[in-house]
Amino acid sequence: MAIDLLKRVDEIQAIGAVPKILETVAAMTGLGFVCIAHVTDDAWVTCAVLDRLAFGLKPGDELDVTTTLCEEVRDTARSVIIDHVAESTQYAGHHTPRIYGFQSYFSIPVFRADGRYFGTLCGLDPKPIKLSDPVTVSTLHLFAELISKQLDAENRQQAARSDLSSERETAELREQFIAVLGHDLRTPLGSIALGADLLALKVADPALLPVVERIRRSARRMASLVDDVMDFTRGRMGSGIRLNLRRHDSVHLTLEQVIDEMRGLHPERVIAASIPDLLCLDCDPERLAQLLSNLLANALVHGNAGTPVHIDARQQDGKFVLSVSNEGQDLAPEIIGQLFKPYWRAASRSGSEGLGLGLYIVDQIARAHGGKIDVTSSAGRTAFTFTLDNVRPVST
Structure with missing residues (x-):
């Protein structure tokens, strides 16, 4: 060539x-x-x-x-x-x-x-x-x-590689353009989703219903991709993940809703959850749901298909702990060190859907809450654990 x-x-x-x-x-x-x-x-x-x-x-x-x-x-x-x-x-x-x-x-x-x-x-x-x-x-x-x-x-x-300030300005403009593009895509995406919902109500031919549902799933998938890009862009431009922190006394319901949605999307998989009632946190419930959704999606994609994914939530000793674990091949330490980088995927992930931003956004949500994400992988089980310190006890 x-x-x-x-x-x-x-x-x-x-x-x-x-x-x-x-x-x-x-x-x-x-x-x-x-x-x-x-x-x-x-x-x-x-x-x-x-x-x-x-x-x-x-x-x-x-x-x-x-x-x-x-x-x-x-x-x-x-x-x-x-x-x-x-x-x-x-x-x-x-x-x-x-x-x-x-x-x-x-x-x-x-x-x-x-x-x-x-x-x-x-x-x-x-x-x-x-x-x-x-x-x-x-x-x-x-x-x-x-x-x-x-x-x-x-x-x-x-x-202009030698001019650091010029490089920084170029990178910022690039991220701004992506942010504007992602924002502008939301309007046509909303129209597509609304149109699919209307079609689902109007279509009389049962043979067409799977097509309508496929459109709805694609619209949701596209919206998720746009949201990931927007979150990534905010993080890159220095504003970080935005939180709407408030006292939330139904954390268990928020987590259970995410689990129910994922069970609906993956009916062939077993998702075992241990979530006590009356979990109460100062948090952003929507971001906490996003964190769990990304961790659960990651476990479903990369865990052994024939084994359950386990979710455990607890609040004790001034900490809130949320863990998502799956069975599968152990991750090497060098791979664990790369997991939360944007767009990074291990060789085993080449066939997975998405942009490689899910775990990066999980880490950013954890940091924005003042918490952290830890990963352990041994004896055929990999666990991602979100820990939030200084949690006020639930009043009785």
């Missing part, structure tokens, strides 16, 4: 936000393959990829540009969006879908800050998927614009 093409791959790989962009696009659209490609007159090169279809492309791999629809995007500077190739008058007989075996597809042009064409944000799937919805199209263009801004930010950061 030419040195110039390698540089383009490195440019995209250097952008820390790219993995979460690809994850969010895949969650939003339902496509199994999403990538960022550099496209020239005679080359198509993968720069970053999320591949759940075993398509086989890795960063640095090339395709014959004449076999791709990205060539059309390059020549026209316009997006290509296909819901169903077989029903498209323009693309039903096109050679590209036949070569790569897809039915749904999008390709959004990505430009540099000076207007030069870089390549595309594109995705595909062998099944038809509705991609031409205005909200989806608008959001995909926002992500393409974000990649463009990230390219510009990274290039400027590299050119």
